[in-house]
Amino acid sequence: MLVNLHLAALALYTVSAVLALAPFAGARPVARGWTVGLAVLGAVLHAIALSQLSFAGVAPALSLLALCLVVLQVCSELLLRATTVALFTAPLAGGFVGLALLLGLAPGAEERAGRGVWFILHVSLSVLGLALLALAFIAAALYLVQFRELKAKRFGQVFQLFPPLERIDHLNHVALVAGFPALTIGVLIAIGYAIRYAGKMPDAAQLVWGSFTWVVLGWTVWVRVARHWAGRRAAFASIAGFAAVVLVYAALKLAQPGVQRFL
Amino acid sequence: MSIAILGVNHRTAPLEVRERFAHAPHEVPEALTRVLAAGASGGVLLSTCNRTEFYLSEPKEGVPEAVWGLLGARLSGHRSAEQYGYTTRDRDAVRHLYRVSAGLDSMVLGESQIQGQVRDAWETSRPQAGPVLHRLFQSALLVGARVRTETEVGVGAASVPSAAVAVASKIFGNLTGRSALILGAGDMAELAASCLVGEGARVTLVANRTYERARAIAEQLGARALTLEEAWGFFAETDIVLCSTAAPHAVVTWDRVARAIKARGGRPLCILDLAVPRDVEPAVGQLENVFLYDVDDLQAVAGQAAAQRRSEIPAAEGIVNEEVDRFWAWYGGLVVVPALREFRERLDAVRAQEIERALRRFKHLEPEDREQLDQFSRALLNKFLHAPTLALKEAAERGRGYALLGALKELFGLEGRDDS
Numbered sequence: 052m053l054v055n056l057h058l059a060a061l062a063l064y065t066v067s068a069v070l071a072l073a074p075f076a077g078a079r080p081v082a083r084g085w086t087v088g089l090a091v092l093g094a095v096l097h098a099i100a101l102s103q104l105s106f107a108g109v110a111p112a113l114s115l116l117a118l119c120l121v122v123l124q125v126c127s128e129l130l131l132r133a134t135t136v137a138l139f140t141a142p143l144a145g146g147f148v149g150l151a152l153l154l155g156l157a158p159g160a161e162e163r164a165g166r167g168v169w170f171i172l173h174v175s176l177s178v179l180g181l182a183l184l185a186l187a188f189i190a191a192a193l194y195l196v197q198f199r200e201l202k203a204k205r206f207g208q209v210f211q212l213f214p215p216l217e218r219i220d221h222l223n224h225v226a227l228v229a230g231f232p233a234l235t236i237g238v239l240i241a242i243g244y245a246i247r248y249a250g251k252m253p254d255a256a257q258l259v260w261g262s263f264t265w266v267v268l269g270w271t272v273w274v275r276v277a278r279h280w281a282g283r284r285a286a287f288a289s290i291a292g293f294a295a296v297v298l299v300y301a302a303l304k305l306a307q308p309g310v311q312r313f314l
Numbered sequence: 315m316s317i318a319i320l321g322v323n324h325r326t327a328p329l330e331v332r333e334r335f336a337h338a339p340h341e342v343p344e345a346l347t348r349v350l351a352a353g354a355s356g357g358v359l360l361s362t363c364n365r366t367e368f369y370l371s372e373p374k375e376g377v378p379e380a381v382w383g384l385l386g387a388r389l390s391g392h393r394s395a396e397q398y399g400y401t402t403r404d405r406d407a408v409r410h411l412y413r414v415s416a417g418l419d420s421m422v423l424g425e426s427q428i429q430g431q432v433r434d435a436w437e438t439s440r441p442q443a444g445p446v447l448h449r450l451f452q453s454a455l456l457v458g459a460r461v462r463t464e465t466e467v468g469v470g471a472a473s474v475p476s477a478a479v480a481v482a483s484k485i486f487g488n489l490t491g492r493s494a495l496i497l498g499a500g501d502m503a504e505l506a507a508s509c510l511v512g513e514g515a516r517v518t519l520v521a522n523r524t525y526e527r528a529r530a531i532a533e534q535l536g537a538r539a540l541t542l543e544e545a546w547g548f549f550a551e552t553d554i555v556l557c558s559t560a561a562p563h564a565v566v567t568w569d570r571v572a573r574a575i576k577a578r579g580g581r582p583l584c585i586l587d588l589a590v591p592r593d594v595e596p597a598v599g600q601l602e603n604v605f606l607y608d609v610d611d612l613q614a615v616a617g618q619a620a621a622q623r624r625s626e627i628p629a630a631e632g633i634v635n636e637e638v639d640r641f642w643a644w645y646g647g648l649v650v651v652p653a654l655r656e657f658r659e660r661l662d663a664v665r666a667q668e669i670e671r672a673l674r675r676f677k678h679l680e681p682e683d684r685e686q687l688d689q690f691s692r693a694l695l696n697k698f699l700h701a702p703t704l705a706l707k708e709a710a711e712r713g714r715g716y717a718l719l720g721a722l723k724e725l726f727g728l729e730g731r732d733d734s
Contacts, residue, residue, distance in 0.1 A: 079466070197484075201481075201484060201485065201605050202599070202605065204607065204611050204614075206611075206614055206615045206618055210484060211470075214487070215483060215484050215485060215486060215487035216484070216485050216486075216487075216582060217485065217486050217487050217582070218487040279579055279580070280580065281579070281580040281581070282580045282581075282582065282603055283580075283602070283603075284580065
């Protein structure tokens with residue numbers, strides 16, 4: 052059931068992304084209702100599947116990250132008409148769901164009962180913060196591509212189909228500003244939860260990566276909000292920050308392999 | 315019955331002639347009254363900067379003379395209006411209006427402004443339009459909307475001013491509230507400025523070498539007038555700069571913009587150089603967050619959209635032809651019903667005459683027999699008329715009623731109200 056729901060969600064995400072991105076292949080745009088509707092339907096099935104999972108381990112975290120990315124993609128489409136976000140979110144979400152399925156998803160009532168609401172809140176908010184950091188990275192990449200096309204006076208498909216520069220910059224700003232409090236609360240809950248239930252601080256790897264991600268996200272928000280960075284400079288900062296977070300995670304995971312724990 | 319169009323457009327007449335033929339809305343009723351007096355049951359005058367066309371239903375022989383006379387009176391130097399004009403009739407006239415409404419006959423293919431102009435023409439001429447043209451214009455508006463919805467003939471920016479708006483929109487998104495500075499007093503910049511204003515941008519500053527000219531334009535746009543030298547400092551505040559001076563060399567230099575750009579805090583600046591020769595040094599485009607486009611760039615954007623629109627022509631023409639068939643079926647039916655009635659009345663009169671003559675000879679017949687004979691003659695006539703009546707009605711439904719009707723009139727010498 053879990054796997055089938057994930058596969059159904061994956062299929063719906065794929066169809067939605069293909070329809071949304073069809074104009075890049077020269078096809079006529081499909082009504083937004085279809086692309087958004089299919090993605091939302093996929094997200095509903097995905098959420099039903101996730102509700103049966105324990106959030107402990109790499110696979111559930113990847114699945115949750117994929118769901119958050121799809122939800123953010125739909126929000127970007129509805130609020131900012133940024134359809135091209137799907138260029139990145141669709142393969143990322145699809146890849147994460149596929150990877151989660153490969154790593155193995157199994158119902159985990161036991162862990163959930165043991166760890167309770169705080170654990171779920173910690174994971175959900177942290178993953179949402181990460182997904183927003185990823186969205187900021189995606190917006191930054193879109194910004195740089197559109198910037199280059201506009202500067203080079205190329206009026207092809209990117210010019211026609213990508214959102215306007217300032218709108219992409221705004222998406223980057225909103226993603227960072229919304230992601231920071233989500234991640235902050237997620238990290239604080241993790242520390243509180245570890246002390247309350249385990250009677251000690253979280254593991255070193257968890258502490259290092261959580262703190263690092265928080266600092267990176269905090270820095271990107273600070274340069275945007277306090278230093279008024281915008282445009283290309285802010286885009287580079289977002290990309291560098293996201294890349295650093297992913298690299299540090301990969302390094303820590305290589306040092307402590309295994310899929311039972313996220314870190 | 316028939317429908318005819320007499321007029322001129324951007325293909326048949328130069329701007330100087332079209333300007334003279336253009337009718338302001340308040341002139342339309344009088345012009346139509348004069349043309350209709352020459353013999354037509356209804357008329358609509360469509361007058362835009364690119365066309366002046368009289369749409370007429372049931373025009374009599376003297377109407378063309380009235381139309382060309384009316385238009386010719388606006389020309390100087392004993393020129394004839396007819397030499398610039400064209401006449402289109404019936405199905406072709408319907409197709410013409412549908413193509414006009416869909417933007418397929420416009421100077422800029424697929425432009426949407428014409429749809430509103432067709433609507434305005436219909437509204438203005440309504441009291442004099444008559445039922446046929448009323449229906450024709452109503453359907454033309456629907457055809458225009460259908461073509462724009464079902465094809466991409468109106469997609470993209472297909473003219474230089476609209477390309478300027480498209481480029482600015484790709485940088486800023488919504489242009490509402492964006493500030494624009496006009497440098498110079500060229501027509502193209504004014505046109506592009508009006509397009510930007512149409513999208514919600516505000517022209518806040520107008521700068522020109524001569525202050526008086528700047529002030530004249532600024533007053534029209536509700537902006538502040540500046541001299542060129544005063545303008546450079548405002549590059550730090552404005553979002554869009556439209557350049558169109560008559561200077562023989564670049565007046566917007568790297569130094570001047572670079573100084574201002576530092577104060578912008580990373581906000582993009584869109585410079586649209588519409589002047590030939592160019593007003594802006596190409597090096598200005600290298601500055602961070604400065605997006606510089608000249609006429610060639612904007613023409614490339616417009617050309618791309620135009621090519622895309624042209625590829626949609628077959629689909630759009632298909633819709634137009636389909637709708638012409640539909641209108642013509644309705645119109646054919648409209649013509650056929652009274653003609654059939656007249657045809658039947660004519661033959662019934664012959665029948666009545668002949669049966670009366672026969673009955674005069676058969677005086678010995680009883681009243682019941684006379685009645686039987688009369689009924690027989692009616693039944694025989696009905697049998698004879700059944701097949702042609704059905705054929706004509708079916709032809710009308712398929713849009714061929716008007717052609718068959720001509721044959722019917724000729725064969726049976728009908729001279730009803732539909733002869734024009």
